[in-house]
Amino acid sequence: MARVASNTVGLHRFQPFLRTSQPLQSLKPFIHFHNKTRKRQIVSCQTTPNPTESSTVDKLPVEPDSVSNESTSQATSSSQGSSFPEFPSKGINKQIAVVSTLAAVGLFLSARLDFGVSLKDLSAAALPYEEALSNGKPTVVEFYADWCEVCRELAPDVYKVEQQFKDRVNFVMLNVDNTKWEQELDEFGVEGIPHFAFLDKEGNEEGNVVGRLPQKYLLENVDALARGEASVPHARIVGQYSSAEARKVHQVVDPRSHG
Secondary structure (H helix, E strand, O other), X not given: XXXXXXXXXXXXXXXXXXXXXXXXXXXXXXXXXXXXXXXXXXXXXXXXXOHHXXXXXHOOOOOHHHHHHHHHHHHHHHHHHHOOOOOOOHHHHHHHHHHHHHHHHHHHHHHHHHHXXXXXXXXXXXXXXXXXXXXXXXXXXXXXXXXXXXXXXXXXXXXXXXXXXXXXXXXXXXXXXXXXXXXXXXXXXXXXXXXXXXXXXXXXXXXXXXXXXXXXXXXXXXXXXXXXOOOOOOOEEEOEOEEHHHOOOEOOXXXXXXX
8 A cells, every 4th residue: 555655656756747848849940940040040141242253353443644534525525415516706707608609699680680570671672673783793683562362472582692792792672562663563574562673784685483482492593693694493483372463553753762
């Protein structure tokens, strides 16, 4: 009986060991997880670059002269990029203004020659008929009228030819509406206008051109007169013309009028 009691007492002494065994088992996962976290922290710390190595790579020796050269080159490039384009000087501006003015004047004169010449202008610049027959030069006589559409259209061409040969050939304008030229109308057989009669230096007719025709007919005939040829290349050429029967007859008081 005494052994049984001692055994019970012995078992009771070992109960604390059995009670503490369960908490120890429950702490094992926490300890294991804590060790894992420590290992990860250690691994992450090992992956960071060594500060001594990075410093040796990044810090390279730089000469002070190269730094100054680079800074100056950057400054010059930035100044060149930001600099404004140079404007022309005042002398160049004056030259441009003069050239543009001359060009404008040339355009005005060309427009005047091509479109602004009128029959009145040709008549004012023409030589009187009597004077043309007596100065020993060949003569071109144009019979015209202010109402003649073809005459107005051909005025610029006539003006150009006149400017080219006016020193060697006379140019005369006779208005068919003026009764003063009735005899000349019959003499040259004027039925349509414009009528161009080409006379040699003695006043003899070498040929005539009537109506709207290319400028070369007039130009070639006048050139033949200026060179003193016996005949003109286009002696009898007729184009579209205005009838002389539609003329408005009137008497001009001015005896010098050749219009």
